[in-house]
Amino acid sequence: MNLSAPHRATRIALAGLAVLGMASAAYAVRRPLMMSVPACASGRWHGCLDTENGVVLMTAAALPLAALLVGALTLLRRAAGVTSPLRRSLAEVGMVYGTAPFVWMTLMPGLGAGVVTGRVSLVPLRDLATMGPIGIGGNLLVFAALGFFAPLRFPALASVPRMLALGAGFSAVIETLQYVLRLDRVSSVDDVLLNATGAALFALASRRWWHTPAQAPPPRPRLATAPAD
Incomplete structure (x- = not known):
């Protein structure tokens, strides 16, 4: 019985749902994003990289470049004999x-930047x-990619508590x-709690891929038994 076919169908279905979800999200935010197109297309800072819509638009536009970079790095590492080059x-x-x-969006200055004094909220769950x-x-997604991919790249970070601490830091x-x-x-403690929680949750989502066969510890040798007389 071929068990790979159901798994392949499941992966295809999940990939289709992911693409459909991304397309639906893009359709829902198309109007706000299109407002930033003139400023971003002309290379103006104001109206593009100083707005959340502009940053999201430029991030989406940079996706093909990111994919090309992944491919180039993979080819270079494969030629150099590096293990798991794509990973x-x-x-x-x-x-x-x-x-x-x-991170860029969290550090965008507000209208009173440089004029008003900093505000701090240290009471958990109040905000x-x-x-x-x-x-x-949005706060849960700030370190989502870090939580998901860091354990895949660095085995020392392959731990949900460690990613929680890293996200909090x-x-x-x-x-x-x-x-x-x-x-x-x-500056709110609730932002720290949500950012750290997001990193931990997405680390948990990638847990099944943390260890590859090349990284898995070898099986323990069995003790040889003396032949029976």
Whole structure:
């Protein structure tokens, strides 16, 4: 009985659902994104890279370049005899491509940047009610790519608690920069909690791919038994 056919069909179905979901999301946000096209196409900073819509648009436009970079790195590593070249290249590009835009958006200055003093919210769970679903979802996605791909690239990070701690550490750095640079943003402990939770959840999502056959420990040798008389 061929068991690979059902698994192949499942993978194809999941890939189809992922593509359909991405297409639906792109269709839902097409109007806000199109508003940034003139500014981004003309290379203007204002209206493009200083807006969330512009950053999302440029991130989507850079997807083919990211794919080409993955392919180029894979070919170079394969020629050099590096083990798991596609896995390493995809993980490295995925971490940067999926994390940099979110970090950029968290460090965008507000209207009162440089004028108003930094604001801090250190009471856990107090700001969640004011974030709304979009705010909560966005905070969960800030380090999603890092949580998903870092354990694939670095075996030392193949642990959900470690990715939780790593996400919390990076998030704390961002919140500190928001306060020190006076970006007219609220440095909230809830942002740290959500960012770290997102990193841990997406690390858990990639757990089944953490260990490849080349990285798996060899089986323990069986003790030889003396032949019976």
